[in-house]
Amino acid sequence: MSEKKSKTNKVSLSEVALAAGVSKMTASRVLRGEGGYSERTRATVMEKVDELGYLPNRLATVFAGDKTSTFVGVSIPDLGNEVFAQVLEGIDRKLGAFGHQSVLGLTQHTLREEENWIRTVLSWQPAGLILTGRYHSKRALDMLRNANVPVVEIWDLNSSPMDMSVGINHFDSGFEMGRFIVSRGYRKVGYVGTSHDTANAASARLDGFCKAVEGSGGSVARQLCLHDTATYYPGYYGTEQLLGSTRGIECIYYQNDAMAFGGLQFCDAKGMRVPDDIGVAGWGDLPVAAVMRRRLTSVHVPHLKLGQVAAEMMLARLSDEPVEACRDIGFRLIPGSTVKSAETR
């Protein structure tokens, strides 16, 4: 039986070199293609590479050069929310096209999960990190500072980011929706969302929304924060709860489109007419909206682009190009047909 040097049965560069009758260094040069060898040598080495099925060990390369890997850590709260999936898709496609790999971290919207994930990922010498949200635990911040690794904070625009930031101003998007709803004649409005352990983008939207509504003559009669995921069914029963407990609500603002769809279905099921009996507004503009007969009143955010831009900022930083620290990719209010039109008021 033939003995392998390494415990794993992988072919190493020195085995290739041995087979080709050259030194490790020469084989290395051939594989990196940076010259300093004859055509004959190149051919021999490449032949042996094929023959032995040699796959380079990138760990060793990173290790030898005392540099960083091609990994980029990407933390996302969850993938049940379609918009985050799109953001991740945008990130990974762009990174992948430039030879980088995403190392995923689902943080479940908690800073503790995020901190643990950051610790682990940093220990793998990533090229950079893309984090969702602008709030991080103190220890996470310490580690990131210490590791001196590029960081892009996405989603929630941070005008003074720790490094780079891209997203939208969630407060403003809530504010604009608040003004819009009041402008369409609604006065007594409600909110249905979910609660998490930290200040986040959704609560920034709610803050903006309340400020706008109350500043323009309306009132937010009830804010319902469910202890559940921000998806379809909680939107359904949250609406039931809200309308059951508070009289006279004319319009409901939801944390996101999925919940708004849930609410819409509840209204349909109960025979309430939207938007005359009740107005419905969401956030995020889900793809499914494109084919619905009623256009949901919402806020469009270019999620895929958000991911792409985040990746581009990271790539620019990694190739030492100048990067603006902060990019607002903007949002667009979609009037839709689930709140009353301007004429009907």
Place this chain on the structure above:
Amino acid sequence: MSEKKSKTNKVSLSEVALAAGVSKMTASRVLRGEGGYSERTRATVMEKVDELGYLPNRLATVFAGDKTSTFVGVSIPDLGNEVFAQVLEGIDRKLGAFGHQSVLGLTQHTLREEENWIRTVLSWQPAGLILTGRYHSKRALDMLRNANVPVVEIWDLNSSPMDMSVGINHFDSGFEMGRFIVSRGYRKVGYVGTSHDTANAASARLDGFCKAVEGSGGSVARQLCLHDTATYYPGYYGTEQLLGSTRGIECIYYQNDAMAFGGLQFCDAKGMRVPDDIGVAGWGDLPVAAVMRRRLTSVHVPHLKLGQVAAEMMLARLSDEPVEACRDIGFRLIPGSTVKSAETR
């Protein structure tokens, strides 16, 4: 100015050891907590770890031990499709809970992309790979065999997998739907889907569907394969195309729920009554279905569970527990209300 030994400004174990006045090896023992040191030494070392903000370099650990990393490569066709996002969520949550990290690869349904990604990921010495689909390029198979790394093939059940496999039998799910639709009185049916560069799960469903329909007295009058993504809007215009070019279609089977929703909206927009004028059936049972007033006729697959099981199989293999090579997680036909009910025929 103080000089650092390493080019990156990261703190290494020897710096900790130096600061604590012990050898590297002792510091290593303390950090791994496997004994062989006094309490006083432990305290000193840990103090310096905190003070210097030391983060272990896992690359070096893997390298030193000649073992694999904690990475698990996960290849997914795309995340625009909600069901794949759910699968990924199931995988990553489970892996994460056991100290592993997912390295993402979006293959865009092409074997060439997959092959390139596999090559890259293998060079990082992953603990294992989870691949979507049962078809891979020849070179990909060679590399995988060579690397001798655990592989779970998901999605499309493979009764003779290269290593392990979990998913459902797509042919059967199509077959069952075909029989169901004919049993509800439809005879002339159509199909709307998209085409990819390879045999895949969707075409297995279509095969099963055709066989069932034709075997029970119906006929598949037209199979429309769009060159587009399998999402809502292609479902919409694909339906328009299908019905415009082929007369007398009574029921349409779609590649997935997203396309079926698109079709449903087209029918609504044209004033066609579903299911009396036309039947509609999808595949996948999207979460949004839970709150729709009409339940879409579809096939339910436990996507999140699929991901979890895949991760569990991988974890079992990694801890040398026995694993069955092949797991069918099953599907369930959802009669819904977008095909005629049994009584109305």
Place this chain on the structure above:
DNA sequence: TAGCGGAACGTTACGGGTAACTCAACTGTC
């Protein structure tokens, strides 16, 4: 009090590549 065992810690070698250097054999020039 020699002898022994074990706790606590140090030393060395190694893993798979690469940077930086060295060296030998040609090539061309005058």
Place this chain on the structure above:
DNA sequence: GACAGTTGAGTTACCCGTAACGTTCCGCTA
């Protein structure tokens, strides 16, 4: 034919941890 320059290839040291082994020293026992 002497010498500088170029080309092709080898040597050595190093990256950061860990396995394996070696060393010191203390306490206990016969």
